[in-house]
Amino acid sequence: MIAKPAIAPADGPPSRRGRFAPSPTGPLHFGSLLAALASCCDARHAGGQWLVRIEDVDVPRSRPGAASAILAALERYGFVWDGPVLRQSERTALYAEALDRLVAAGNAYPCACTRRELESAPLGAGGERVYPGTCRNGVPAAHRGRGQRAWRAAVGDGSSPVEYVDRLAGRVAQDLVRDVGDFVVKRADGLFAYQLAVVVDDAQAGITDVVRGADLAASTARQVFLQRRLGFPTPSYLHVPVAVDASGVKLSKSTHACALPDDPLPALLAAWRFLGQPLPSGSAAPASVAEFWAFAVAAWSPSRLPPGPTLVAAAAFDPRSTGPV
Numbered sequence: 001m002i003a004k005p006a007i008a009p010a011d012g013p014p015s016r017r018g019r020f021a022p023s024p025t026g027p028l029h030f031g032s033l034l035a036a037l038a039s040c041c042d043a044r045h046a047g048g049q050w051l052v053r054i055e056d057v058d059v060p061r062s063r064p065g066a067a068s069a070i071l072a073a074l075e076r077y078g079f080v081w082d083g084p085v086l087r088q089s090e091r092t093a094l095y096a097e098a099l100d101r102l103v104a105a106g107n108a109y110p111c112a113c114t115r116r117e118l119e120s121a122p123l124g125a126g127g128e129r130v131y132p133g134t135c136r137n138g139v140p141a142a143h144r145g146r147g148q149r150a151w152r153a154a155v156g157d158g159s160s161p162v163e164y165v166d167r168l169a170g171r172v173a174q175d176l177v178r179d180v181g182d183f184v185v186k187r188a189d190g191l192f193a194y195q196l197a198v199v200v201d202d203a204q205a206g207i208t209d210v211v212r213g214a215d216l217a218a219s220t221a222r223q224v225f226l227q228r229r230l231g232f233p234t235p236s237y238l239h240v241p242v243a244v245d246a247s248g249v250k251l252s253k254s255t256h257a258c259a260l261p262d263d264p265l266p267a268l269l270a271a272w273r274f275l276g277q278p279l280p281s282g283s284a285a286p287a288s289v290a291e292f293w294a295f296a297v298a299a300w301s302p303s304r305l306p307p308g309p310t311l312v313a314a315a316a317f318d319p320r321s322t323g324p325v
Contacts, residue, residue, distance in 0.1 A: 016048025024066035124179035131181030174221035
C-alpha cells in the first residue's frame with residue numbers, strides 16, 4: 001500500500017472545484033490517467049477541491065466490478081478526492097426534474113424516430129447525423145402507434161451559435177442547428193442521455209472547472225446550451241490532448257487499451273510528459289509517487305499543454321504492445 005500524497009482535501013469552501021468522471025465500462029488506461037491527472041493537478045494547483053463521479057447512467061454498458069476497480073486504481077496511483085464518490089445511477093430523479101423543466105419551458109419534446117430512419121440524415125461538421133426535426137412540431141401520425149419515445153432538446157431554427165472559451169483552444173463557437181440539430185436528452189429505452197446528466201451533475205456539485213479529453217469537446221456546446229436553458233452556471237472548460245496509438249486510434253476501453261500497470265510512478269511520469277509538463281533534471285526528479293504528486297501539483301501549468309487534440313502515446317500503452325512501461 002503506497003503512502004497518500006500531500007494533496008489532502010481542501011478546508012473550507014473552495015474557489016475552484018474540478019472533477020474526474022470515468023465510465024465503469026472497463027479498467028483505467030493511459031487515456032483515463034491523462035484526464036484524471038490533468039483535472040486533479042488543475043484543481044489542486046489552484047487550492048481547490050477535486051471530486052470523483054462514476055458516470056454509470058448508461059446501465060447496460062457498465063461492467064460489474066469496474067467502478068470498484070477504477071477507484072482502487074486511482075488510490076493506488078495516489079489520487080485523493082474530496083467527499084463521497086457520486087454515481088449517476090443513483091441520481092435519475094434529478095435528471096427527471098431537469099427534463100420536466102425543459103419540457104415545461106418548451107425546450108424539449110418527445111420523438112418517435114428510429115435510428116434506422118435517421119441513417120439518411122445529413123452529416124454535420126463533426127460527422128454526426130443532424131436531426132431533421134421530424135417530431136419537432138408533434139409526432140407524425142404514422143409514428144404515433146410506436147410505444148417508445150425519446151426526448152430531444154429543441155435547439156430551434158434560428159438560434160445563434162453557442163459560444164464558450166476553452167482555456168487551451170480559446171474562443172469556440174458551434175452552430176447546433178447546422179451541426180447537430182435537436183439532440184437527445186432522454187433515450188427511447190428510458191435512460192437519460194449523457195448530455196443532460198453531466199450538466200445536472202456539474203451544477204449540483206458546484207463544479208467550476210471541467211478538465212477533460214479533447215474527444216469530449218464536441219459535446220461542450222450542447223452542454224452549455226442546456227446550462228443556459230436550465231439556468232445553471234457555465235464552468236470553465238479545458239480540453240487536453242487525447243492519447244492515440246500509432247495508427248491514430250484513440251486509446252479507450254472500446255479499443256482494448258491496456259489497463260494501467262501495477263507500478264504507478266513510471267505511468268504517472270509518462271502521463272506528465274505527454275501533457276507537456278517538464279520534469280526536474282537529475283536527482284531532483286520524483287523518486288516516489290508521493291514526491292511526484294508534491295511536485296506535480298506545484299508545477300502544473302496549462303500553458304504548457306500541447307495544442308493539438310491528439311498525440312501518439314508511448315508504445316508501452318498501445319493495446320498491441322506487451323512491453324513494459
